[in-house]
Amino acid sequence: MFCNIPGVYCKNDELRLIQHLMLKYDRDVRPSYNQSTPVMVSMDMTVHQILELDEKHELLTTSVWQRMRWHDVNLMWEPWRYGGLNKIRLSMERVWSPDITLVNSVLPNTKQSEIQAVVSYDGSVSWNTPRLLKSSCPLNIVYFPWDKQICNLQFASWTHDGSELALFSTDDSADDTDYVENGEWQLLEIPVIREQFYAPCCEAPFSYLNFHITLLRRSGYYVENLIFPSLLITTAGMLVFVLPPESGEKVSLSVTILLATSIYQLIVADHIPVQSKVFPIIGLYLMSTQLLLAGSMVLTVLVLNIHHQGDSGKELPRFLRVLLFRYLGRILFMGDSVKILQRETIRRTPSFYNPEFDRDCLNMAPREPYLKTTQYYSTNKHGTGVRTHHVTIGIGLTDQSAEKELGQLNQFFKKALMSLSTIEEWVKGKRRENICKAEWLLLAKAVDRLLLMIFSTSFVVSTSTILMGHAMFRID
Template sequence: MEGGWPAGGGFLLYLTVSLLLPGKGDTFTINCSGFDQHGVDPAAFQSVFDRKAFRPVVNNSIPTRVNISFTLSAILEVNAQLQLLTSFLWMNLMWDNAFISWNPEECVSIDQLTVSAENLWLPDVFIVESMDVDGAPPGLTAIVSSEGRMKYDRPVRVTSICNLDIFYFPFDQQNCTFTFSSFLHTVDSILLGMDKEVWEITDTSRNLIQTQGEWELLGINKATPKMWVGSNLYDQIMFYVAIRRRPSLYIINLLVPSGFLVAIDALSFYLPAESENRAPFKITLLLGYNVFLLMMNDLLPATGTPLISVYFALCLSLMVISLLETIFITHLLHMATTQPPPMPWWLHSLLLNCTSPWKCCSAAPGKGNKGLGLTHLHGVKEPVELVGKMPGPREAELNGCPGSPRTHLVNLWVQFSHMMDTLLFRLYLLFMATFIITVIVLWNT
């Protein structure tokens, strides 16, 4: 007929309209003649396989609801330098396919089948934070029920962006997100939902997680925000995954050795100030602590400034201050026993006020140096050797003490050196205790 459609063109038009327009439910009922006890004839599903390029609905104005859940089965790596979380997930997708239905009573009681996923329409759901290509293995299958309910599970290794905060390392907790959304379909075509509660996902992940290494799963929460891209609105489900680092490795290898070295440095103050081994001992400790930091550098985060780095820096500073204090006291003792300068009156008065009520002068040589509450110093020259000769009685009476003025001055400077050593040691302990308590409080917040 003139102006009419060719036979072939009319068939294609009919096929297209039948796919796009609403139709009766019987149109997509699977013929049970292809079912038997030994399997299913692929020809029974051929019409469904031919429609896999189309979203499986009988009315395109009705969006397909895709239910999403997942199981976190492994936390493989947390890269603080690149801000990446590598994990292994089992993704579970469920939706309805209006092109598939059959009556189990007429089809030898078969109520579900396993069909190759390559032959079916699959929702283009992806993880927004993922930074690598989907690594799902090929040849996956989907479970199809007689009502057209599709269930598609696939394993995937996800390397996702995660905003990592390493300030509290190694007692840190991280919150990473997995946002599920569609590539192309807006809310008019695909709506996302869940067929499991969040607590079920959390409990299943805790029970099935394979790695018992550095990280442990704390909990999972969800949110359902919409995402605008230009004028298009996309549905999405955002899961917040909270993980915590197991700090035992870092406590044993970092904090405990560092604490031992600082404690030994504090105890070294009990070595006699006149000892020649005190300063070399502190220098050896300082060098050993630097070697320790170099060896343990690989265990620390490569980026950022975690609190533990501040802790190590302050420990190193304490050891340097301790060495400087020893150098200062050694200098005072050397000056007191060689060429003691005249003591200022205010310093002399301070010594009189700070000491117990002993006479502020040396006792007789035969009774030891008890006049100022001091014991005899090992390595300090005797007053006779320092002065060269014993003063006469008349000179001693004029000076108010039964000994030499030089001896009296030496003992005053020695006493001042010991007082400064005690004072600086107490300040050292106060600063160390304040610093350690502050770090512990910060780690516990």
């Protein structure tokens, strides 16, 4: 403000103060009383939002408010000389500022912020500026999607070592009062740790601040859209051993389920770093389920082969029959089926052909007793014709007609017995074929049930060990 009073020219107090301070001020000179005294710079931070954690490229994007304080001995004045003015605001281009840099930033150095610094009469300088930080964040995705990540924001002076600039924080952790929640990540804590490191260029150590941003992944989305469907698909894969071989769909079902798990493997691969040094638990689980399903597909082919062995009439080997009837039937709760098949195996078809009877027929001679019947007709007193029979029993007699008739009868019975014997052999063969086929079918059913028990147990153990166990006892 300027004022026009006769003989007096008034100038604004703030303008006079700034002109006075800037008259001999050089922003390139470190504001210290002597060369050996470091400038004490305090830095604190308010985390506003975690915008993104790119797992694929291991990058963290954060919106923060950065607050820095230091003392500039060249920016001091007595307020009473300037109308009681105890604070002024100067652009950062006009005052010295510490070159505090995000060491692990992936963005190029940006231009100086246009936000002004607040300078107090005692030389204290306060500079608060919003910043969008994009930093590298090596991830440990072993426990994905139940993982906890710690991303460091490392701030240090780019050119001043510890003998010239001492960086520290007034708080033990960053401020998250106004933090906006992220949908995927839960912010747990942001402790601040001051450390020192030695660079090859300088004798004195550099001081830097590490803001450890600790994030916990919200796993609900992945459980609902990745874990649960994968469990259902793997459970459906166990149904391959329940599906009857006669359906003809056992192998195709195995291949379909195996392809489905491969698709979920690609989804997981899309969420983990390309150059990851560790393998995620979910990937290990999917790999184990793929091995189980691939094994089930191979064993399904074996079961189908066993199922169709009986079609060729091949008999079940004795050791397999013993294994099936004595052990597997009891272990797999197939006792009823085994007992029925055992009864069918023991039962024999009655024989129609008796060699003794055939020999007796062939050895019959005319000397054997035979009956000869003679018919006579007479008339009774009523005039009615009556037929009477006269039977003659002969022993050791020879009669050419009787011998001929007996020989014909013998040949007839012999042919009949031979025909019955042929039919009997066919029935026996058919029955043996059916029993043989039934034994192979029962063995295939037993193997299917045994594999169902083995694979179901393996699935439950792998799921509880790999997924549930690591979800409950994940690394801190």
